Amino acid sequence: MSDVNQVRRVTPLPYDEWDTAALSVLAPGRRLPQNNVLGLFARHPELAKSFLTFSKYLFESSLPARTRELAILRVAWRRRCRYEWAQHLLIARKAGVTDEELAQAWEDPTTLVNRAVDELDTDSKLSDQTYAELAAELDDRQIMDFVFTVGAYALLAMAFNSFEVELEPGVSDEDFDTHD
Secondary structure, three states: OOOHHHOOOOOOOOHHHOOHHHHOOOOOOOOOOOOHHHHHHOOOHHHHHHHHHHHHHHHOOOOOHHHHHHHHHHHHHHOOOHHHHHHHHHHHHHOOOOHHHHHHHHHOOOOHHHHHHHHHHHHOOOOHHHHHHHHHHOOHHHHHHHHHHHHHHHHHHHHHHHOOOOOOOOOOOOOHHHOO
């Protein structure tokens, strides 16, 4: 029997070993900056090309950036994914998300975005009431992008947590563990 403390996880590939062609879907013609998630994807170039193409679409989708980031933060919070939370705090702020809205991501299950994320994460579907409320704010494509964004970031949280992806130096999770 092996000691569970000795289990080897998949770790990010060192930067100088990255297959830049596999990762170039994110920024064609540019060498990407070093980070732990891209280093993880660099270990599996076929997966990287496919998933990062989809991920890039979600980032540029019809969903308003603020809505996207609030949904991702709620997923990260529910899934207790420190890496996803910390990275998307930075992106959310750039998208105009306020400190009050950030606090709601972990403490207020009644906001429309939080209810929608919670329903999708718990029941794998939206209730009629929540769907109707989303439809009053989003068009059909935006609702589709919302559902696919929540699902994709739940998957990423699962991967980041399973592989224990560490934060990059200098990136703050802003006291992730102090909120319940």
